[in-house]
Amino acid sequence: MGSSLTLFRLFGIEVRVHWSFLLILAYGAFFYSNSQLGQIGGALFGVLTILLLFVCVTLHEFGHALVAKSYHVAVEHITLLPIGGVASLERIPENPLQEFNIAIAGPLVNFAIVLILLPLRLLMTGEPFWPGFSTLMQQMQEPTVSGIVTFLIMTNLTLGAFNLLPAFPMDGGRVLRALLAMTMPYVRATNIAVLVGRLMAGLLFLWGIFGGGVFLMLIAFFVYVGGGSERHAVASRHVLRDVQARDALTPQAEKLYTSEKISRAVDLIMASYQTDYPVFDLSNNYVGVLTRARLVDALKTVGPDGRIPDAMIAARHIPECTPTTNLADLWDTMLQSGMRVAAVKDEGQFLGLITIDDVTELFQVIGARLDGEYRRHDADPQDLSGNKPSNTPTSSRQSSGDA
Numbered sequence: 043m044g045s046s047l048t049l050f051r052l053f054g055i056e057v058r059v060h061w062s063f064l065l066i067l068a069y070g071a072f073f074y075s076n077s078q079l080g081q082i083g084g085a086l087f088g089v090l091t092i093l094l095l096f097v098c099v100t101l102h103e104f105g106h107a108l109v110a111k112s113y114h115v116a117v118e119h120i121t122l123l124p125i126g127g128v129a130s131l132e133r134i135p136e137n138p139l140q141e142f143n144i145a146i147a148g149p150l151v152n153f154a155i156v157l158i159l160l161p162l163r164l165l166m167t168g169e170p171f172w173p174g175f176s177t178l179m180q181q182m183q184e185p186t187v188s189g190i191v192t193f194l195i196m197t198n199l200t201l202g203a204f205n206l207l208p209a210f211p212m213d214g215g216r217v218l219r220a221l222l223a224m225t226m227p228y229v230r231a232t233n234i235a236v237l238v239g240r241l242m243a244g245l246l247f248l249w250g251i252f253g254g255g256v257f258l259m260l261i262a263f264f265v266y267v268g269g270g271s272e273r274h275a276v277a278s279r280h281v282l283r284d285v286q287a288r289d290a291l292t293p294q295a296e297k298l299y300t301s302e303k304i305s306r307a308v309d310l311i312m313a314s315y316q317t318d319y320p321v322f323d324l325s326n327n328y329v330g331v332l333t334r335a336r337l338v339d340a341l342k343t344v345g346p347d348g349r350i351p352d353a354m355i356a357a358r359h360i361p362e363c364t365p366t367t368n369l370a371d372l373w374d375t376m377l378q379s380g381m382r383v384a385a386v387k388d389e390g391q392f393l394g395l396i397t398i399d400d401v402t403e404l405f406q407v408i409g410a411r412l413d414g415e416y417r418r419h420d421a422d423p424q425d426l427s428g429n430k431p432s433n434t435p436t437s438s439r440q441s442s443g444d445a
């Protein structure tokens with residue numbers, strides 16, 4: 043989302059809007075420009091209507107975001123797209139009750155808005171509280187204040203209901219997975235929820251063909267793909283969680299000393315596949331890491347006769363873990379710190395380095411099962427038989443997407 047504009051910050055969450063959002067504003071202006079308000083008045087009315095609709099979309103995302111924050115899940119930003127909003131959660135809790143509450147909060151916000159606007163409409167029009175769908179459908183197109191209120195009632199009802207469809211990446215998919223995960227393992231719950239989502243996608247697609255239109259078919263496609271990436275993300279976390287940091291350490295890793303020159307690192311890198319080196323001082327204390335990127339930089343600036351301490355990253359900047367930390371958590375730590383390397387320490391004693399590449403490689407060795415065994419049963423983590431190097435771990439960084 044490189045082309046987004048930050049609108050404001052609320053509760054520490056940045057609200058951004060994607061440039062293509064302008065298209066839907068233009069559509070709103072165009073749609074109402076032929077109304078009895080005249081071209082300019084109608085266009086302004088259309089823009090106002092769309093803006094109010096997106097206030098509701100933003101509130102829906104804040105519903106997810108604030109419940110997530112209450113579980114100490116960081117929320118970086120909310121991005122508004124023409125098709126809806128996305129709240130970027132740092133992670134989705136695997137506690138089913140927490141996931142359920144985060145997922146359901148968005149649609150509940152839409153239904154709450156409906157419950158506030160219905161009495162407001164009653165006061166404004168004097169008509170029955172619920173005059174029926176067809177009346178509301180007609181009134182929502184009127185360029186009046188009560189028309190806007192009716193429009194917002196209908197769109198919020200639609201948004202709430204649509205997002206509750208039990209299909210990833212819709213909120214309803216997460217709600218279903220959370221409910222299933224209360225009675226069965228998380229991976230199996232995900233697989234069932236994805237399967238239900240694909241059935242929904244199939245039905246939506248058929249509905250699209252037989253009169254629902256191209257938009258429904260697009261959503262069906264979106265749901266089908268979204269389910270697959272969710273299954274992959276969950277399964278890859280599941281694999282990585284069963285591997286401990288000590289199992290990912292390279293047994294005979296080379297190391298460097300603070301007394302050595304950069305040329306020594308060049309020699310090592312030429313002679314081995316190792317790209318990142320722990321650095322020790324003369325008392326054999328671990329003091330830092332020389333990464334390949336730093337080495338390349340140092341060769342350009344100080345040359346091969348430069349000293350290792352001038353090129354290395356100090357140990358205090360390198361994330362650390364224990365031998366029993368699982369790789370899924372370690373992966374998150376590395377992503378959060380922005381470092382592609384972490385130090386494994388046991389009660390202060392340095393054991394070795396693990397790089398993002400090590401994790402990826404390990405994952406590729408065991409990852410093949412994702413496409414095979416996971417569909418049939420929960421795989422035995424000790425069996426490292428797969429060797430199809432096609433998968434990479436998927437970040438646990440996830441988004442709650444809404445159409």
Ligand SMILES: [Zn+2]
Pocket residue numbers: 102103106148149205213442443444
């Ligand atoms: Zn949502």
